[in-house]
Amino acid sequence: MATFTVVIPFYQKESGILRRALKSVFEQSFQDFDIIVVDDESPLPADVELQPLEEAQKSRIKVVKQANAGPGGARNTGLNNVPASTRFVALLDSDDLWLPHHLQNAYDTMTRFDAECYWASMQASDDFYYHFGMAELEQQEGGTRLSEAPLVIEMPDLASVMLKNWSFLHLSCMVIGRPLFENVRFEPSLRLAAEDVLFFCDCILKANRTLLCDDDGATRGRGLNIFHSIDNQSPQFLRQQFNTWIALDTLEQRFAARPKDVASIASYKNTTRRQALWSQAGLVKRRRVPDLSLLARWAVRDPGLLRAAFELGAGKFSRAGR
Template identity: 75%
Template structure:
């Protein structure tokens, strides 16, 4: 019986990325775990990555192959195949690595304080500057300090805090108890945006106790990440913004009785609309056709985007069609 099952969704083209992630797993100071690697129709098969590993290490890893379903779908497959004896599930993205005491801190914290949901901090880096740790969260949002070494806090109404800025949460730093991983799943259709935020929200709301550890649990690695190549000029950008709007729309139903939270979500939804429309205007300026089909689908689901279009158009005309201050 393993205390942890480690779930790693895998889709990469470069050799060595999965082995680097696995080296950080097998380098943990707490060694009672098994590993599920979900090969999401990866261009570089997971089995090729595992060939150089010794037999003892390889025996602790199960590879599950599936048709490409995106990272959320791969994580769901992992969750559906967790052994019945497992106490906790820990996620690790294949292009990230764990720091040596991540599982040890998670096991100690969740056992001692009877937590259902746990996050460590993401290690600070210049490239991913927007991440911030739990000590900074405590300074911003307050909370109850449960431990000083390592720093463990609880934050009241964590879901509302998360809606304002969720950059202190990362999947590679997340651990779930059985009460959550048996029932909660990712919305795999939101594969370009916000599926992790929706999952975070559902876990927080269902958890009896959410525990936040300031000790860094993971570091961002470098590999194929579907978000890194998407900017406002990318063909996938409109789909990403639509998926973001859909995720926010679903979040809004979860917070329907909390007007302040709904107001925060409404602002994010309007930002998604504006960014989507400006991206399509940019395509027109570059003599490329906008994605009319997706825009029509969006308008059918969300008539407010038409009002946003009128507002943006009126604002542009008011400033002059070629204003250098036009948003991008």
């Protein structure tokens, strides 16, 4: 029996990445945890990666193997295997690292204030420049301070704040209580895009209380990440943008009765359309064939894609005529 179950989805090619993440777990100041590693048909099997660990550490790790289902599907499998005695689930990507007091801060905050959802800040880094911490969020959006050391804040309408810019939230800094990990799941079909944003939103809406801690909970590691190899010239980029649009469209339906939130989501959807179209125009410019089949599927579901294509084309001709 353990207070925390740590869920780690695993898909890596490079040796040592998972052991490094686990080292950061075993170095936590709060030691009442067990670990579930979901081997998502990893090119480097989790069993091989765990062989050098001490037996006492191995005894705290359960490896669940499955056919490749992507990060959302792997996290769902982890959540489905959480022991009945677990009180909290802490999520950690296999290429990230926890800072030593992450679990202690989460436990103290969630038990003191009876919270079901918790995020710490992600440690700042040059390659993760768009993320920002909870103190900066407080400066931008206000909120109620519940604690000074560490700084803990509560936002009265966190879901709406998140929809404007969710760059203060990260999965490796997230902890959830039993009412959430028993009932909320990732959408595995969105495996290259915003399944985490949907999960964040659903947890916030279902939690009795969500708290944000400014202390850094995790830092970015250096391992294989599906986004690292996908840019606007990648064959997977259009699929990623389409899945992102689907996630945003699902969010828009959840917030249909809240016009300001719908406007925020609509702006993100238009950005997604433009990025997708520019990527395919780039393929044509490089004399490569765009993915016409996926573009057609997208256009059937989303007439806004054709409107965005017209606007981009009109803008190009306008600039050319100056």
